[in-house]
Amino acid sequence: MKKVAFYTLGCKVNQYETDSLAGLFEQKGYEVVDFNKKADVYVINTCSVTNEGAKKSRKAIRRAVRKNPEAIVAVVGCYAQTEAERIKKIPGVNVIIGTTNRKNIVDLVEKAGDAEEPLTVVRDIMKVDEYEKISPIGRTEKTRAFLKIQEGCSEFCAYCIIPYARGPVRSRDLKDIVLETQRLVREGFVEIVLTGINLVMYGRDIGNTSLVDVLERVHDVKGIERIRLSSIEPMGITEDLITALTSLPKICPHFHIPLQSGSDVILNKMNRRYTTREYEEIIQAIREKLPEASITTDIIVGFPGETQEEFQKTYCFAKKIKFSRIHVFKYSRRKGTSASRMKPQVSSEEKRRRSAALIQLSGELEKDYIDRFIGKVMKVIVEKRVKDMEGFFEGLTDNYIRVIFPLKQEKQGDVLKLKLTKRENSCVFGEPVKT
Numbered sequence: 357m358k359k360v361a362f363y364t365l366g367c368k369v370n371q372y373e374t375d376s377l378a379g380l381f382e383q384k385g386y387e388v389v390d391f392n393k394k395a396d397v398y399v400i401n402t403c404s405v406t407n408e409g410a411k412k413s414r415k416a417i418r419r420a421v422r423k424n425p426e427a428i429v430a431v432v433g434c435y436a437q438t439e440a441e442r443i444k445k446i447p448g449v450n451v452i453i454g455t456t457n458r459k460n461i462v463d464l465v466e467k468a469g470d471a472e473e474p475l476t477v478v479r480d481i482m483k484v485d486e487y488e489k490i491s492p493i494g495r496t497e498k499t500r501a502f503l504k505i506q507e508g509c510s511e512f513c514a515y516c517i518i519p520y521a522r523g524p525v526r527s528r529d530l531k532d533i534v535l536e537t538q539r540l541v542r543e544g545f546v547e548i549v550l551t552g553i554n555l556v557m558y559g560r561d562i563g564n565t566s567l568v569d570v571l572e573r574v575h576d577v578k579g580i581e582r583i584r585l586s587s588i589e590p591m592g593i594t595e596d597l598i599t600a601l602t603s604l605p606k607i608c609p610h611f612h613i614p615l616q617s618g619s620d621v622i623l624n625k626m627n628r629r630y631t632t633r634e635y636e637e638i639i640q641a642i643r644e645k646l647p648e649a650s651i652t653t654d655i656i657v658g659f660p661g662e663t664q665e666e667f668q669k670t671y672c673f674a675k676k677i678k679f680s681r682i683h684v685f686k687y688s689r690r691k692g693t694s695a696s697r698m699k700p701q702v703s704s705e706e707k708r709r710r711s712a713a714l715i716q717l718s719g720e721l722e723k724d725y726i727d728r729f730i731g732k733v734m735k736v737i738v739e740k741r742v743k744d745m746e747g748f749f750e751g752l753t754d755n756y757i758r759v760i761f762p763l764k765q766e767k768q769g770d771v772l773k774l775k776l777t778k779r780e781n782s783c784v785f786g787e788p789v790k791t
């Protein structure tokens with residue numbers, strides 16, 4: 357039996373797509389093995405969102421070539437889409453596929469031989485208008501299933517390479533989303549995470565359909581206990597969406613809403629089409645209905661031209677909003693984006709300082725948020741055993757608090773009622789409650 361190994365960089369969408377690719381190879385009789393093992397085929401699913409992602413992608417390609425110089429090495433995904441010419445120069449690469457045509461990967465791999473030039477299938481992504489369903493298989497975690505519903509983004513935020521790597525918005529057929537949800541329920545999943553490149557744009561390409569329709573239809577599927585959304589961009593959050601998010605009971609009260617900056621001047625330079633005031637109004641509307649909802653965010657520090665004063669505005673705004681967690685990114689210049697030509701660039705030292713300040717704030721806000729739930733009874737889905745803690749398991753509450761608790765028997769996927777008893781730093785402990 358031929359062996360195939362995968363290496364995935366970047367976001368949850370990439371992870372989902374790797375699983376789908378693995379499904380295609382399995383259907384053709386391949387065995388999926390660990391990337392550290394010797395394989396006949398190596399697939400590197402790349403990322404280009406930061407320079408670091410691109411560097412790691414090149415490193416993973418070289419690692420695969422070293423592992424088995426006789427193997428077929430296929431490079432797919434965002435970095436392959438945007439930098440195919442550069443990848444062609446890496447010795448040992450046999451196949452390059454961008455962010456389309458991935459459903460043909462097995463054929464392409466089997467066609468690739470010892471030709472000097474890698475077999476390259478990279479389409480002009482701006483002309484692609486169909487949603488590519490890679491395979492019927494696509495999930496990543498044991499208790500939560502990821503379900504991709506949308507591809508592409510047409511926002512062109514000044515710092516972001518994604519629209520060039522993934523192309524315009526393409527939405528998955530609503531009926532197909534419902535069918536996949538039903539299949540996941542049959543496989544035993546009770547929680548699904550709706551994922552995509554820019555979820556709130558769902559339906560813009562097909563008209564008369566929106567993310568609200570997806571939420572309502574998935575919510576109706578029997579057997580689903582929890583629905584999460586991976587991330588929702590503020591510029592696409594409508595009143596209807598807020599109503600759906602706060603009134604459909606299976607939707608988890610945890611919303612990841614990227615802020616990126618708390619300065620209106622920087623938001624404008626970033627080409628983010630909202631102001632801090634509009635952002636705050638969205639949060640207020642959610643909290644009016646769901647006061648205990650967890651709101652997490654992404655913030656970029658050191659965007660070109662960000663002054664100390666503008667950073668300070670971001671810091672104060674984050675504190676005012678009381679995020680329950682902040683993912684902090686140091687601005688990284690991406691060739692081909694409009695921000696890469698903006699001046700002045702902020703020094704690495706200053707970016708490090710601003711990043712450290714926000715990370716510290718995030719830690720403090722997270723503890724304050726968690727402490728509101730100590731002593732309360734919450735539902736947790738059992739995920740896995742805790743390493744090095746005999747008899748203890750961990751799982752997530754609906755508002756994304758990770759809890760450690762004692763359990764006699766493994767009950768992965770079960771929904772338990774736990775009393776949250778204490779927090780030690782960012783670790784939360786709970787006790788099962790008799791019902």
Ligand code: SF4
Binds near residue numbers: 511513516518589
């Ligand atoms: S919304 Fe902005 S940051 Fe998000 S993928 Fe689109 S362009 Fe990139």
